[in-house]
Amino acid sequence: MEIGSSTQGEPDPSDRQGCLPLGIPMKRHTKGNFHQTAAPLLFLLPNILIFGTFIIIPAIQGLRMSFTEWGVFTTPKFIGFDNFIELAGDEVFWKTFNNTIVYSFFTVALIMVYALALALLLYKNVLKGEKIFRSLFYIPSLLSMITVGIAWRFILGDEMGIINYLLRSMGGDGIRWLTDGKLAMVSIIAVSIWAQAGYYMVVLIAGLQAIPIELYEAAKIDGASAPKTFTSITLPLLRSTLLVVLVLATIASFKAYELISVMTKGGPGYATKFIVQQVYQVAFLEDRMGYASAMSIVLMLIISLFTVLQFKLSGGEADHE
């Protein structure tokens, strides 16, 4: 029996209010017990203020604005659910929605696989030059997406790009990396993975290094194969880290803006245009702040839905263990 766990039929002492897990009675909060009541709140206050000012209040304002017709220089006019009704029939919005889902699905899935593969290769400190490789893979995540986009435009450009220049100088034809709709999406996904995987690799390396080495030694003694060890030890114990990576990568992919703006401007046509680009266009170029707010609310709901779903799925797996 574990220390602190309850005996059958007897209530767990730790469940009782005012007790620590080992059954030691907790000190009751008193009026003068400042350290245990007000102090933590005070420490949290700056963060709460910043979060409230820059996230919560604008989000509430955004929700309010989504029910209005509002240009930057006009007074908002309440129009009920009209923006959301229009959104339901907006062909361009649903195209961008579809593109966002495709981009997010492939980017997140491939980032997970690629970052995990890199982490598995580089976490043990047994390869020569491992730290250099870690740095090399991590550096792109330190660059701004605008810089990344500009650099890759130089590489993938149809006429002025380095790759096509090399291909043509060898007698071949150029590849339409950014002017063919499907290839443009593939290019954007590939560059996104290149730019972000290093960051998630570091997170996963931390997760891998936290797995006790004894478990691997025991598996080795038991004669477990490498794939069996991976599926029975590594993956289950890395699950919480993978969940963090999954949620962060999903949120980032739904908010992708700079890279696409620089590399393709959402084109050709609508091929790589995502919801965020459409929100920007509607808000700042078409001057329809209310309608853009409605789009943002829908985007927020989608991201929230995916995040909750990911947490739920992960929680479900935990129950089976």
Next chain:
Amino acid sequence: MKKVIVTLMILLLATTAMFAAGTKEEGAKKDVTLSVLWFNDANESDVFLKTMDDYLKANPHVKLDLQIVAYNEYDQKLKLMISGGNPPDLARITTNTLSVVVDSLEPIENHVADVEAVKKQYLPSMVAFATNKEGKFIAYPTEATANGMLVNKTAFDKAGIDVDEVSKTWTWSEWETIVKKVIAANPAMKYGLAVDFTPHRFSTLMYQWNGRFLNEDQSNIKFNNPGTIATLKWFKHLHDEGLVPKSVWLGSENPAELFQAGLVAGHIGGSWNINTYNKNVKDFEWKAVRMPKGAINSSVPGGKFVASFKGAKNQEEAFKLMAAFADKAHNEMYSRDTFNIPSRNDAQVTYPSNSGDFEVFLEELKVTPAYTANEWKNTNLSKVTTYIREQIVEVLLGNITAEQAAINVDNRGATFFK
């Protein structure tokens, strides 16, 4: 005695303090830092500062806080500053931006005695752009711009074509034949023409084919008209034939870079490209030529302005500075050093080079119908131009027909003309 000394000391201190305070107050009144929002096509901010150097020396109390913003971020930044109640004291503005912020601009007539005399100093098209719907003059024109064609003369020469001669009267179908010969004679050259990835430059071709964005009285969008549909089809034909690089309209590659790399025979862009090419092109000879004729000859007029805003903190000083910047001497200097067409009627500019190229752009402006300026002045049109650009690309990709694109634009555009 002690008392007298103490009293004298107190008096002395009080007097000194009083004078010191007075001087400080007077200094605070005089010292003004004007916030200036600016963007560059080439080197305009440097030239602006150089041009205003004498004014700033003569007015040492005026300082400039010059914020240079990338053009593609410019409108958004300016709109947010205005809506946030913190507009700059003055800003450089294009005709496009003018249509967006027109209601926030401070009329010049509130700051000058005779606004009609001021208006008479400028080109009529520039005055038209800078006049709001109440008829108030709201911005000082600084330079006139026009869309036109710049060609790689060396490439035409290699093909044995005298581009000066043929361009005097050529039509678009003649251009097509000629440019195919130019491409054939220059192995490194791949395309005949690059057109900037903007509806403004597309409209140059559209106006030449008798197309329009708006209806006659400009009360609604009317993209669905025979001229516009013909232009869309013809523009697609040029792409399909490989005469225009797909990488510009489908991949947003910079057409000026393609021209400078010698990959295209011609470039339809703004007159400010004269400045850019003058600096950058060293490998071949280039020049401005008249654009081929469609149904008519036409360019699209445009311009740049400086203006101040309602609620700007230092309006008085801002207007003094703008008036000085827009006077004859400063306008000539600025136009010469930025290689721009002057906005004033009385400006006499001797460019260090390329005078002939400016003449060509001015010739284009002279034959340009007035409705082109009026359309681009329309605030509601500016809200639908991004969608128009997307629909043009959809046609080029073959995803929709020209007719369908025109219908789509009219449907979307109508929401802004309610």
